[in-house]
Amino acid sequence: MTLASSRVVLRTLLACSTTLAAAGAQAVPYQLVYTGTFNTTESLNLASAGSRTFFGASTPFTIRALFDDSTPNLLPPAFPFLGFHAYVPSLATIQIGGTTYTIDTAATNPTAGVTVSIFDRTQIFNSGRYGIGLIANVLNDGAGIVGDFAGASPEFTVNALTPTTFTEYFGVGHGSGTCISGSPPACPHLDTPWVLHDSSNVAWNLTLGNYEEDFPALHPGSNATAVGPLNTAVISAVPEPETVTLMLAGLAGLGALVRAQRRNA
Numbered sequence: 010m011t012l013a014s015s016r017v018v019l020r021t022l023l024a025c026s027t028t029l030a031a032a033g034a035q036a037v038p039y040q041l042v043y044t045g046t047f048n049t050t051e052s053l054n055l056a057s058a059g060s061r062t063f064f065g066a067s068t069p070f071t072i073r074a075l076f077d078d079s080t081p082n083l084l085p086p087a088f089p090f091l092g093f094h095a096y097v098p099s100l101a102t103i104q105i106g107g108t109t110y111t112i113d114t115a116a117t118n119p120t121a122g123v124t125v126s127i128f129d130r131t132q133i134f135n136s137g138r139y140g141i142g143l144i145a146n147v148l149n150d151g152a153g154i155v156g157d158f159a160g161a162s163p164e165f166t167v168n169a170l171t172p173t174t175f176t177e178y179f180g181v182g183h184g185s186g187t188c189i190s191g192s193p194p195a196c197p198h199l200d201t202p203w204v205l206h207d208s209s210n211v212a213w214n215l216t217l218g219n220y221e222e223d224f225p226a227l228h229p230g231s232n233a234t235a236v237g238p239l240n241t242a243v244i245s246a247v248p249e250p251e252t253v254t255l256m257l258a259g260l261a262g263l264g265a266l267v268r269a270q271r272r273n274a
Contacts, residue, residue, distance in 0.1 A: 036079035050218035092132030110205035
């Protein structure tokens with residue numbers, strides 16, 4: 010390859026990298042993968058069912074949610090405490106018993122649709138711990154699942170979110186809906202199910218319980234009784250389709266250029 014052709018290749022590489030950098034400077038897309046279990050106070054039923062049938066045993070689930078960090082899903086935009094952001098996922102699914110359902114999000118279902126809710130170490134509820142999960146009707150603390158972790162690798166703040174693995178599982182809180190009156194944990198709760206859809210777009214109601222699990226064996230200062238297996242949570246980076254397309258187009262163009270230069274050499 011000649012010096013001139015090398016310069017052309019270099020300019021092509023620089024152009025590709027500049028374009029990709031510009032795309033990456035915007036919203037960063039992420040995927041949350043969260044695993045846990047339901048207990049026998051919780052249920053999954055057809056939305057058309059007249060009564061609830063509860064899970065007969067501890068039932069594993071896996072949540073996957075795609076979201077980006079462009080704008081917290083909050084109205085008004087500033088939530089009244091630090092260390093917390095909630096984002097509307099572009100897609101949220103849950104796998105239960107070998108079946109995958111899509112979950113309504115706050116974009117289309119403000120009352121029962123979920124947000125990806127993230128707490129860093131500065132939050133006031135469990136200072137020094139991280140929290141991660143899905144919460145519906147986030148301003149009123151609606152139905153949700155939030156895992157409590159003593160660590161994250163790497164560490165982060167909600168204002169500088171990064172791909173991370175949550176570590177040192179401390180426990181999890183499940184809630185069926187907003188409080189009717191009083192203050193948690195004594196307040197009675199509304200049961201506002203998450204709305205799920207199967208592959209045939211049939212609607213299902215996933216009704217959560219109101220309970221907390223803790224693991225004192227892992228954390229000697231805890232008072233609660235250990236219940237259920239450990240939950241896990243990972244936030245990973247997901248390339249935007251536009252970024253991938255640009256990258257592939259740039260590499261394809263570069264390959265064509267190199268082949269042409271070789272033919273002309």
